[in-house]
Amino acid sequence: MISRRGFLRFIGGSFLTAVALGAYAAGIEPMLLAHVKRYALTPPHWPDGLKLRVVAFADIHACRPWMTQERIASLVDDANALQPDLILLLGDYIAGMPLVTGPVTPSQWASALSGLKAPLGVLSILGNHDWWSDGFAQRAGAGPIIARKALEKVGIPVLENDVVRLEKDGHGVWIAGLADQLALLPARRGDPCKGLDDLDGTLAKVGDSAPIILLAHEPDIFPTVPWRVSLTLSGHTHGGQVRLFGYSPVVPSRFGNRYAYGHVVENDRNLIVSGGLGFSILPVRFGMRPEILQIDLG
Template sequence: MITRRGFFKLVGGGIAGVMSLGGYAFAYEPLARLGIARYRLTPPGWTPGLKLRVVALADIHACEPWMSANRITAICHRANELEGDVTVLLGDYASGMNMVTQYVHSSQWSKALATLQAPLGVHAIMGNHDWWEDRTAQKNGGMTFGHRALADVGIPVYGNRAVRLEKDGRGFWFAGLEDQLALLPGRKWGRTRMLGLDDLDGTMAQVTDDAPVILLAHEPDIFPRVPERVSLTLSGHTHGGQIRFLGRSPIVPSRYGNRYAYGHIVEEGRNIIVSGGLGCSIAPVRFGVPPEIVVIDLG
């Protein structure tokens, strides 16, 4: 039989354990950790002899103290050390969170991202929070402040656009979608439901030869519609659920739940890699899915 003293020791130990876990999830993992997630694959239809290293950064969510301009610069320095042939940015540069001490202006986070370097360049798409936090774009359409900030530092943004690149004389395509959740519903916007601005068919129609295609799509939910013509889809958005136990997350911002929450998924011979991202949204918490840079070696 447990004694009164033993009971209080047990309760105290439990509370201390919960507080320690909370401190880790709130302060250490989102602020201090940075992992490298590595994948190696040769997708169906990939050009023989084409060796390509892609470095991907997703879901930066710039804000103080969680993702300062200085921290973004340090992450970019680490990304450069990975010696990718090309670097991609998968959207959500805007904060997406109210629990901040200070917002990081788009001119600051874009200046930090401008330190990224790769022989075949840096290529970007937008995410839902980049649209949601721009009231002017919500009301009138057009470019968001994120589009303009990246353009100002020379980083091209793909909004339903495909571009052909080459390495060692062998071509491949980047096809980048505009965001699938871009426009919020609401009376003030004159919309009764959320609208996406993505155009998968129109983007793929710009591909004019049989070189492999890498699709950049912020949300992975489009993957069931992605044709076999696409060698690899790269996405972010989910943050791996931000809290992850034994390979699953209790909450994933996807209509498919854990199906596309994180990592390399193969369905019917088609490949998607979903980054766990770098920042946080809604709440500054991560547990079991630390911030990460993704490195993909193709071929």
């Protein structure tokens, strides 16, 4: 039987361990240099001879002290150093929590992102927090929202239920971007958020048989994505922000851990969910370092 002194030592040790882990999760891991998460795959409908390197950012959540304009500029340098053909931004540039020491304005984070450079360009979509932070757009039930205006002002196109055709080495590839699936907050307590996404209408704009890369901030759309789409890229979940042994206790998805993080293959369809760079609700990351995606296709 454990003695009283042994019990108190156990309690004291457990408390100190909890404090240390909490300090690491709140003060250290969120500030670590972004890890480059690399994937290499040849998805369906991918033409022989087309090699495409995509670099992607998700969930920046710009704010002080964690995701300052200076830190975003440093991440931009890291992305450019990967020599991508194309850079994609997967939404949620706006801070998603009140626990900040100061704002990073849309003009500031957009200015930092304007340094992204790739031969095929930089394309973006918007996320739920970008919509939720814009009170005028919420009341109007429509955009363009502040985040979109900030991105477009620095020359970064925003795709909301729209497509762009790119070409590399004589091969075409379509980038399709969905409007956000949780864009409008509920008018009454208990009602769901209203999405502005139109998957069918977006894909109807694709004009030929070239492969499609779909950008969808929330991964919950994936079960309805047709096989015609070669790859879906998402963010939003942050990998749960806390991830232990491949499991995230809390995931902002109705599918739980099914689409929490990483490369998911279902019925020969491919989804990659980024763990993101910032955080929402609480400034905590544990077992889920900030990450930049590098995806080599073909």
